[in-house]
Amino acid sequence: MTAFFAFVCVFLALTALVASEAEEVLSAVISLSVFGVLMAMVFVILQAPDVALTQAVINSGLVTSFFLVAYSQTQKPNLLEQKQDIGDGQ
Amino acid sequence: MILTLAVIFPLSSAFVIPLLHLYGSRGLRLFLPIMGLGAFVLTLAAAASGFGDYALAFFGGWPARLGVVFVADGLSSVFLALAAFGCGASFLYFYEQMGTGPWRFYVIFFLLQASMNGVLLTGDLFNMFVFYEIFSLAAYLLVSYSLTWQAVEAGLKYLVMGTVGAFFILLGAAYAFIATKTLNMAALAASFPQMPKATLIVIAACMVVGFSLKAGAFPFHFWLPDAHSSAITAVSALLSGVVVKVSIYSLIRVSLLFFGDALPSVFDVITVLGVLSLLGGHLMASRQQDIKRLLAYSTVAQIGYIMIGVGMGTATGIAAAVFHSFNHMLMKSGLFITAGRLAEEIKTRNIQDMKGLYYHRRGMVLAFTVLAAAIVGVPPLNGFMSKWYLVVASVEKRSFLAALALVFGTVISASYYIRVLSVFYTPGEGFSEHESRRPVLAIAALFSACCVVLGLLPFFTPIWELFVEVGSKALNTKDYIAAVLLK
Amino acid sequence: MGLLLLCLGIGWWLWKGVAAMEDPEFIIGPAAYYIINTAEETGAANIVAAILFDYRGIDTLGEASVIYTTVCGVAMLFSKSKYKRSSAGLSFIARRGVSFLVPFLLLYGSTIILMGHMTPGGGFQGGAVFATVTILLCIVFGSSFEMSRIKPKTKETIESLGGLFFVFLGGVGLLAGAGFLANTAAGFPRGQVGNFLSAGAIPLLNIAVGMKVGAGLSTIFYSMVRVLELEFGEQMSEVEGNDKN
């Protein structure tokens, strides 16, 4: 059991390193969701089912989708000038 | 009962506002002042209940060791009063300026007030972290409320640094939990001395770093000038006056309860941070041209004063720190409200362009002068008295470095506040001649009056003995543990 | 390079802090009490849900208001943006497949919420599943379709009602004089451990939190995605095509 857990931990650390060192932000976000799934697996091994479920749904599910939306916002070439959007000089 | 209501009432009014906005927006104009007033009164009631003896509120009927408990003692009641007045003033200012248009601001404002009361009252470490997160998120949002690019950038930087600080606090709480498997502060305080020294060091470092990062002490203060100067006036008054003090309260509570006798060298670290912030804040403030940035750096310096008081670790030290926090709330909120309103009216924040403002807005500039004199430490006002008590506290502990830093700080703060005042009073070109609206003047006048009253009070009434008693009660943890756990 | 040293230094100190403590053989502190008395005191089979909603109920209320702050804040940040253009939906096969899948997802989410006090799960996880459902609709069918089905007004109402319901349940405990968020002490029926109608107020609180988290997270996603603009040119026609059927 410990050997399997050690393997998962090493893999976990690797995914974290990939998430931080990847050049392309998209691949970083994807490896972040993989990291979330692995973290859920670690919680299962540590006998914490509630936490595993939450981790799976929120960190690898919702947070990744927020990242993707935010990333697409910044990549989208602005069709029209966005001046009003920021509401400058309130 | 009162303690729970002090948190639950603002929270539920935050939940109610969207419904009111959607289904009965006419009612919003009536309900908002009621909610603001209710929150103010309940917070004061909670403060009053905690002043004499420990006031406890158990959640879910479970005793302290099992569930979460709200504890109001002398220390938290002074800070509750401080929060009540600060939030009340900012609420009044914003309500008078913007009315009920931006209803989302009020939702976040009430959440901030509820979570601030939560942090000041809670007796559970993790619960304090949760409430801490709420009011930090609310603070990030209020900073970036005006959506100008400065506010958004300041909000982002405040968020990233604040979250790193929050994770350090979470780490500290986690380590405390690992060692003692409980998170109730009283139970923790009882079992801290038996903890291995390595863990104790990690918890102390994490807590001090986390809370001073949130409070804006020197090496961690970089977000504070940007955030407090680019926020709108009501928010920067709220941030400088109240939000920063809550982190100071948590620092006092945690360092006294846990490291009072287990790790006394924590207090030397806090003193050094205090001296650094005092010198750094004043030096940076002395070269600012933007009046709100000047006031923000002055906040960093005043946080240094408070941390020097806390760092002494004696009853008079804590009393001086608490007294100065209250004074600083009065002075800094008043300064931000007056300076902010003046800056908004003449559409510029550069000090040099404000020449001759005295001859066009006499009331506001007079209030600004009294408050500036108070914050510099001119004798009859409260700034002087709190500085005097800080000097007494630091001399009592024979730490002359802190005492000399206090004196040096007074001298430098005098130099840059006088620079601002001299610009105000030199006759300059004509601004549009009109007096600010009634309520803002009333708030400014009220705050400067409080400064004068609090300055003279220690001569006639034993108010200082009250504060020393608060300090000594906060110091003896055994009394706290007995009150919370045995009942 | 220096930064790496900094972080490793912090890591080394943290490791020294943890290594100094020996591994626990048995459970000490309040958790031991919870494991023994959860069954008869709260009637919930899932001890973590009992802790979350009964022993330390105020934490969860704090938790729900953290999400509430973020939702209100993100909506405030994006409330001034003028562009409410629908994002392009996916191809026909994806739409048909997802429309088949959505009911099961909703069923799964509601089971997590309702069975929260017996099996691992609860308000947060169920609410998050509901949020994923709305996000799925938003991506596959385009944000205007999702907006037509679930209007932002209803989402805000659900969220606020959820919060008020939670505070109301807590108030019941307060009125009964047993402190805020009191469960069995405030008269909620404990019922038989393990079956559906048990554990007093915990299922109701689960529902309240589920409503709040579900509506909240989808509002966050919606207000972020709403301002997504269309690529100029080719995608425009494809969107009209999809909307017809």
Place this chain on the structure above:
Amino acid sequence: MIKISYATAIFVFCIGLYTILSKRNLFKTVIGLTIMESGALMLIVTAGYVHGGVPPLIPMEGQAVNPLPHAFTLTAIVIGASDVALALALVIKVHRRYKTVDLDKIRGLKE
């Protein structure tokens, strides 16, 4: 077993901290925040682990794991998620003004 997970948790925390400090892209900073937060979560959960433990559900066979850290981790995960959501919202707004997410160019508010 517990010491390994403590070590991994602390290592992941340090990776998160390193990402925030070293990377210039704002998204990487927010990713770093998430990773740091997950490291802290793992630390709390392993605090409750007992060798040969059983998940804390009432029909327990044998020694149950300490359920208290699970409640805290649940709360901490949701707090982390809302932090990230707000951070990303602000990142979008900052991008609108600066047209870039490079941290070294976002230095409008100086001394």
Place this chain on the structure above:
Amino acid sequence: MRAMAFGDPVSMVFVASATVLSLAVLLYNEWYFEGKERKTFRFLTVGCWIASLGALFAQDWLVFVIFVELVSLTLWRMIAFADPKAALIYLLAQLGAAGIMLIGVAGVSLETGSLAMGPVPPEWRWFLLFGLGIKTAFPGLHFWLPKAHGAAPTPASALLSGFAVKLGVYGIARLGTFASAPELLIIGSAMALFGVSMALMQHDAKRLLAYHTVSQLGYVVSALGVGTLLGVAGALYHSLAHALFKGLLFLSVGRLEKAYGTKDLRRFGGRAAWEMPYTFIVFIVGALAISGFPGMSGFVSKVLIKEALMEKGMYPAYWALQVASIGTVISFCKLGYYGFLSGSKEGEGRMAREGFVCFRDFSGLLGMVFLAAGTIFLGLGAGAATSFFGFSASGFFARSDVFSSLFIVFLGAGIFYLAKGFLASGFKGALTLEALLSEALQILASVRSALVKMHSGSLRFYLALAVFAALAILCYLAR
């Protein structure tokens, strides 16, 4: 905190000097200022008077420090009318002094449990002495005095050297126990010599008078240092006399300045003695008093101080004071000669008539006559004055004292007559303390610019510094 009670003889002396001087200055203001400035100055002078009364009647150190700060605030306001920058330096010096005194007072309240004014445990004596030193312009700490006097309008500098500096002396008097304090003696004589030597080098009338204030205070401080009742009496008497004749001298120089529009000795009209006869007469009274001419108040107090010094056999201090008084005589001959008698090329054109048209002109002179009368009364009525202190110095006008002071006066005049050419130009002093001060400011400015560079706006640097500080804290806690 029993704050207020009627003072004992020591504070009565200072109260008397404060009242007399502010009355004279009030009268002088009428003439010196016009329009709105006059109103504010009237208000400020009264405020300064009340604050100093508060300080003199205070029974406990904290209230004393509070009122002393209020006095310096009102004086700062007065100086700021003429030159805000010098005023700021003055105020910062006073605030620093008050702060350091606060530390001392805090120490006292800890040791003795009470804040009562009175002898102070030796450990905290140094703090209080340092703070009071800045107030009484000890040699090292007097950097603000010449700048403040040079810039201040005349009534303000009269008040400043009149009793603002005296409060410091009052503090030292309160501080002193009746044992002899050698450090006060050394500081006193150093002040006397330093003040006179710097005064001789000045060519700006007001700065000259300012340095003379330093040297006269040297007399008072060394008298306090003697520790006997006679010493204290001499010190108090001299400070009272000094308040009057220094105020007189400042006011008369002020009239010169108003008439000729310049303070520089080298550019006076030269026939001021004939054009402004009354001012000249009053100036002569002041000059004689300060140089200790028999029959003037200066003479009485100097004799008292010298007797006190001789009684305890402190010869080095005695001779230092003798040399200083010779120097004083020389510099006042210089002031009198260049100010009133000998003309210089540039000063020819200006003419000044001293007309007495309305009460305003008259009141200016009235103030000065009032002070001159006080000086003369203190000089002649010495017997009555000393009895007030509770001892009778009978043979006051002993021939030996009269002869020695006459000898000093004529010696000084002789030296002046011989070295007239050399003194006229007045070269810039050697090591001025300003250089040292600007050096300190330089370091401060470089620290500040380093700080400013740190606030570069980059988030990564902020976080890196935060993590580094966290590491430092960890290492400190673990040592």
